Amino acid sequence: MERQIIGKCRKQLTFVVLFNFLFWFLLLYFYSEFSVGKNPIALFGNNFGNSDNPQESNFVHLHENSLEPNTQLPDMGNNQSNEEIRDVKNVTKTESSNIRSRNWDTSTAKNVFQAEDDGFESVHQISVSEKELEPDNNQMQAHSRDNEAKFVEVSGSENGEESENEVAPNVNGNKNAPTITKQSSREKKRGAESDVVDRSCLGRYVYVHDLPKKFNEDLLKNCRSLSNWTDMCEFTSNLGLGPRLPNFVKVYSKYGWFATNQFLLEVIFHNRMKQYRCLTKNSSMASAIFVPYYAGLDVARYLWGSNTSMRDSGSLQLVKWLREKPEWKKMWGRDHFMVAGRITWDFRRLTDGDFDWGSKLMLLPESRNMTILTIESSPWSNNDYAIPYPTYFHPSKDIEVFQWQNRMRRQKRRFLFSFAGAARPNLQDSIRSEIIAQCQASRRKCKLLDCDSHSNKCYKPVFVMKMFQSSVFCLQPAGDSYTRRSAFDSILAGCIPVFFHPGSAYVQYLWHLPKDHTKYSVFIPAFDIKKGNISIERTLHRIPKHKIRAMREEVISLIPKVIYADPSSRLETLDDAFDIAVKGVLERVSRVEREMREGKSSSFDYLEELSWKYNLLGTVQKEHEWDPFFART
Template identity: 65%
Template sequence: MEKLNVGKCHIRFFWFFISLCFALSFLFLYFSSVTLFDGKSRYDYPVLSPYSNLMAISENDAKPITRSPATDHVMRNQSDSIDRVTVTNEALPMEEKGDEPVEDKPVKETSSIDKSKRSEPADERLPITENTTGPDSDICSGRYVYLYDLPSRFNDEIIKDCRSINLWYDMCRALENGGLGPQLVDTEKVFSHKSWYVTDQFTLEVIFHERIKHYKCLTNDSSLASAFYVPFYAGLDVSRYLWGFNTSMRDSAALALMKWLTKRDEWKLMWGRDHFLVAGRITWDFRRLTEEDQDWGSKLMILPEAKNMSVLVIESSPWHRNDFAIPYPTYFHPSRDNEISQWQNRMRRLKRRFLFCFAGAPRPNLKGSIRGDIIDQCIASRRRCRLLSCDSGGNKCQKPSHVMKLFQSSVFCLQPSGDSYTRKSAFDSMLAGCIPVFFHPGSAYVQYLWHLPKNYSRYSVFISENDVKAGKVNIEERLLRIPRDKVKSMREKVIQMIPRLIYADPRSGLQTIEDAFDLAVQGVIGRVNKIRRGIRDGPDSEMDYREDESWKYRLFGNVERNEWSPFFTNWKDSDS
């Protein structure tokens, strides 16, 4: 009996073992299939940033895939007026027709990118490149910038074709000295040293390119780069075709550039979200929504690929996420730190004869312009206001010495909107230590957030253009009511801000002082790091806002109705 019982136990154990093996095999096959499926769905597509309107691009063919319809707006900047219209437009893939072939430069077989990284999880291949300091740390850690070597048609050939850039005057001289222009001759003792140039307001992209060539944290190892700079001279390019050319000519270079970029391994790391370019014109010159030849500008900034990039312009759109305003270039490009401090001290010592001044011309054909009202008030103020008329014969406004002499002699400088919200004059006046008076928040406060203090009352005066139109404010009386101590404090703040508003000479550079270029690069890297965090850790709930509310979030950190909301209802305000 004992032998029978032992035999039965062996038989039961045998069948139990067989059943267990079968169950384990089934579970192994099941989880293997799930893992394979999950792996495919996870890595077949590029990681999206937290911004809902950005475009994903398929890794197989590098063509754009529309994630969701986006509402775009455009302002057409005509020579004498601005028409603001709201248009709903779906983001479309880049057009194939009309693209001109671009010959790629020879590429080495060994790439600076480890291609195996493309299949790694987002949180492993997209580290936050924060700047760290320590005895053994790399001083450029988190600050490296990769400079693309573009085909010459996107920059050098545009410079060679300089005579076609502007219909009214020769831009070739303006492009001398790396975009700084000819050196100024100081016959009226208005300037200092030899660091002053006749700088054109539209050469910023050339100046920036020259500066970044000498950037101390430049790298040709893309795996180290925190940001990727694309030296496309977008403003100079489109300037050649703004008058008398069809839309195909205006868009040709932009379309060809995006086609070239999307083939690069560097682009595919984050699908352009870590890329930036500088376009030295206002944003409205690059936001054409239709294919009608009579419509203004190119469509560079509404291309799906460009929406992923950061585009630096001299005037940004308050209603879009992908462009950021940086200062207009002034006439001052110091090569040493002490030149800045000497200029600041000189501005502190000046005796300013006039309470306020205005340099400009009326805009009779521009609906809603207050320039005529400002000119009338300046004339009525007689000895307290100095007017430099820009529509008279000889146009003294084109001569830097006349403009800077006016600003140096005034306590306040009036800066109303012109053909667009912003003016180069605002930066020239602050360079002269003159306190700017703005009449619309779009002229500065929602624009240059990397360079100007958010607390605008520390360095400027705001007078509503609506009050000027309605005749509710007398500018002279308003300025006279500001206490003398407050005026002194504001002027000192403006003078302290000067380094942040100028671009140093690219051929030398500053040692201890950060200029407008440095702050712009920091701003770009900070934005890229924020996008990386969103990819790694998940979108920030605070970033969940409509694109046309961008100006609110950037300035106030929320999208609630605020003191500036009434000024933006002409376009589209979320609270209207």
């Protein structure tokens, strides 16, 4: 009886053991088949069949669901944003069928790249041509080193092993600049450069010419030669912003204020360009090409007491250097742009007489093809565009701009209007003497900062900004030329500018200021002031208060568009004057390129002296009230 019981128990125990063995075998089988995404044969074959170099087949997967909200992806040295990494993942997903590793067949690679369906992701950047990925297993084994794709992986590895993929340094140390992966030996033999394309930068890539230092850096090193009257070395500090301004009387905000010289725009712009997100070292990818020549600083050394050959030497050497570059021959300079940080008339000398003013940079045939950005452009020419003068405010964060705007909204303004400047008795058409007289006659309604006095208050930013902040309107008549830096200082102070000539702003800063000038300014024709037919005080008094509030709000909203951010940083959500200028250049180059494809010989089919009307109105046919201001005699 006992033997029968023991035998029956043995049979039951054997059955349980076999059942458990079968259960665990099936469990492991289905886990490997569905959870890992491979069949067991492929799984074991890839892990052990190529064990001579196991690191080559180690792809580290990042479990997306394991990340907490707002968790940033690990930085593996390619300096890409999370959005860029996700873009790369999407590219990888669509192109994964074309990718071969030296140890994987096509079906295996497909299984691995599709593992994200089961909660895993493998993120890669691909820098290999389709020709190198042709399915030839023998050739692949023979030339595996030459043809291997370079993958930039998002590493979540616990053992901390570094990826074998290498990434070249970013342009100018810019973290967001396009990353260039190192090339395979075959690509190097062909002289090809493989760029990882940031899709958000397509159509916005800028290539910067590496000019000889004599065109820029050496000028700053010899800063004492830049002016006969001013120590420019002080102003070239802080990347061209100049020394920081003390805030003893609380006129400025806490951060971002500098004693910036109005002629240092070239240096500021160049340093801002080094922070531009869409830089590329591959000129074939570029939509525009920047020429960092400090034309204004160069010519300023020879504007007084030098012959024309000295004033033209830098410009002639530059265009000769450009002509010899392959980038020039692509569009013969029509995709090139530069900044000349002085008014356009300093570069438009019509004759070769030593007593004629300036250089002839903008009249050279090569320069005629380029886009040249200046602080004041010519209404009668088509190759230069005006961008704002640099002001004293150079914020490094968006919040600094917002705080300043709010402060200007709350500012109490004691004076109806104000004027900072000096008379121009030697200029026949100047209305400054009349303006000063009207301001003095208005007594408590007008604040005058007379620059003819010996106090030199006009050259001290604290007095200018304090006066503008306490004024509703700021008078901006023409001076030695049409434009003034003071116009942008007044906008910065939330003071509504009053212009007397359309060439002072309306036909100048078309990228940065609204075309409807009535939204942000008041226009009083200079002819009426000269004839004594109009009172500035009565004209401004007649403007309704609700209209003044709307105009002031428009002026304050323009502040981000007319300032240049600190070149050592980058604003996050705001476009500053630099950003808007680059966008304008890219749009212009795109338009010119389209016209070249269509066989047009130039970007305008009208008299160039009517450029102001075409750029402002889009036509030259209609008569305009401003025609008398721009009549050439």
